[in-house]
Amino acid sequence: MKVLILTSGVPFIRGGAEILAGGLCDAVCAAGHQAEILTLPFQSCPPSRIPEQMLACRLLDVTETCSMRIDRVIGLKFPAYLVPHPRKVIWLLHQHRTAYELWNHPAAGDLIHYPDGPVVRDAIRLADRTFIPEASSIYTLSRNVTERLQRCSGIASEPLYNPPAGASLFYKSTPQDYFFFPSRINPVKRQWLVIQALALCREPVCVRFAGEADNEAQQAECAKAVRELRLSERVEWLGMVTEERKRDCYANSLGVVFPPVDEDYGYVTLEAMLSSKPVITCVDSGGPLEFVVDGQTGLVAGATPQALAEAMDALWGDRRRAATMGETGLQRYRDLKITWENVVEKLLC
């Protein structure tokens, strides 16, 4: 089979979606097919650019290449999943979230700040309702995304879990005195919430952040908060790290803190489980809640600095409990049977 994986991306920004597309491509090839990733550049600002890119996607013809039929198209992200194809399946990572549940989010909302935001939002919603059902099958990254798609667009779908990249390489080591928080730095991931929580911790909790900021202003804002709260001794910014370094950071951590806003899926949770580490997340964090069992594989805190501080204090002060939770998390991951083979079988059937 010739399989084209369609996704969208912002040039120079690499995150979970890009890793997933790469993993899928490798898995499809490993299953004996030919696969390529077609990444369409996406620009969401100003909003008037968005309908242009939607139309551009609709006008693309990917039915064949050099007179050879493309047998299957797998759409992943908005607006790339709008590209028409007679044998398209969608494995939805997420819709354009600021047109939906993040429309009026105080930190993440972007369209809402523009005069044409509402009409562009409505155009996105109509296009999703109209064109997503063109796909012969609709899967999503997680139960959270499936529920959102049903709630926002009235479209049924099935969650399809995939393992993080290099799943077999994660390992466990002796915990050191830090929590690990790997993620892109932006308001939705809520590094700022962790910084505020640190200021309220009674234990001398330390956090290592890995990942780059989406823009310099966001990085500067976090750094400023650390200075103002006098947390420089307890916060470490690692920046972009290699996969190997990341695995080491997981392995040597006391646990992982990951409190994003309504995360679609969250490899961080799975990577922590593969490293036998407990995960602290929040009640509104979305995807991680499908895997973190409160009190067993981690802690689910309220989405406030105080609640998050109490959760971090709890594991910081009880290392044995933290270790037990980590082991339980690894076992839960194994029980869920999250494999690429399963993903490929579903998407190509």
Next chain:
Amino acid sequence: MLKINWFSPLPPAHSGIAYYASQILPVLAGRHEVVAWTDQDQVAPEFSEMVTVARYQPANPPWRALNDADVSIYHLGNHGGIHGGIWQVSRRHPGIVVLHDLCLHDFFAMVFLRTLERPDLYLATLERWYGEAGRHDGEAFRSGGIGAETMAQRFPLTREAVWGSLGVITHSRSALDDLREKPASPVAALDFPYTATPEARYRGWLAARGAASGPPYRLVVFGYLSRNRRLGALLEALAGLGERQQFRLDICGQLWDESHIRMEIDRLGLNALVNLRGFLPDGQVEQELSTAHLAVNLRYPSMGEASLSQMQFWDYGLPTLVTRTGWYASLPEDAIAFVRPEHEVADIQAHLRAFLADPAAFRAMGERGRQALKKHDLGNYVDAMVQFASSAVALSPRVPVLELAGKIGHDLRQWLHPAASDYLLERASQELFTMCVGKADDRDS
């Protein structure tokens, strides 16, 4: 319940639309969540108690707050000073535009030439809608070669006022159709709203009028008396009428050129019959209208506006002469006496003679006008406005898609020969149409 942004002049602005807003908004706010946005320096305190009032700067509106609402409703009329800020917001933030005037050239001339001091935009706008002829006449207008009234009739610029809107509300579909300025957005024609005075009080007015029975019969002209109110024709008709001594004419309101009208009255020897009353305080309006016998409410040329004065005349059961043009032409034949624009003097005189011959027939005409007000019920108007706004908002994807269609056309024209662009245009058109309204089977379901 909808969350609504409302943009209009508000009391105490000297504007019929501010009065309209003072009538509509309490009813609307009782049924929906409304914020009345204003760039006025002052808003009447009693009005602020009834409706939530918020301020905005036309050059820098609070988009985040505006986008919290389900829909914005913008009221546009011909006064550049009062409506300029509203238009600036409506242009960028699509919503429902309520047209209180249909010929809006005066408005755009004031906004582009005086407020913004951008003659280039003024000329480009005329050219955009009317081609080279628009630009040519626009230049002539700027140099004084063509008058404002002529420009308003030739180049109403109605489509410019509603371009990019979600929907358009007018108070006369026929007047809009006559202009041949069909907007790209959906249009609703609603009867101009007015709350009739309770019947008991109306009966009191009829009694007062009966006690003041003529002759002489009292004619009244009322409102803001600009040049298109045809006072010259009325005075000429009165002067030429053999039975003129049986009438008295009260001219109430602010005159566009009082000295000119006084000279005309002198010239025509009407000093004993015509009384310039000036702007009447509220208390005197009731006295004036309840004792008048016939109202004269001419407009020519019409800017397409509905007339609050006409509603008031009908409220008092006053028979009225109106020009058969614009919104007025859509009024019920049996509740009004029409004057043809091209035969003004003759028609006015004919109606005055008919009045003298059968005053009771004109009283019955006034009574039918009073009955016609039932169609103009405020509550029905508010419900219809909201229903239309809701349905128009459901079609909002058409706004960015139409904008995109224009951009595509403009872009392709620059680099692709028409012979080569047919396929692309057809594909793009199909996709754009579906992006606007969804697929046919979805729409059916």
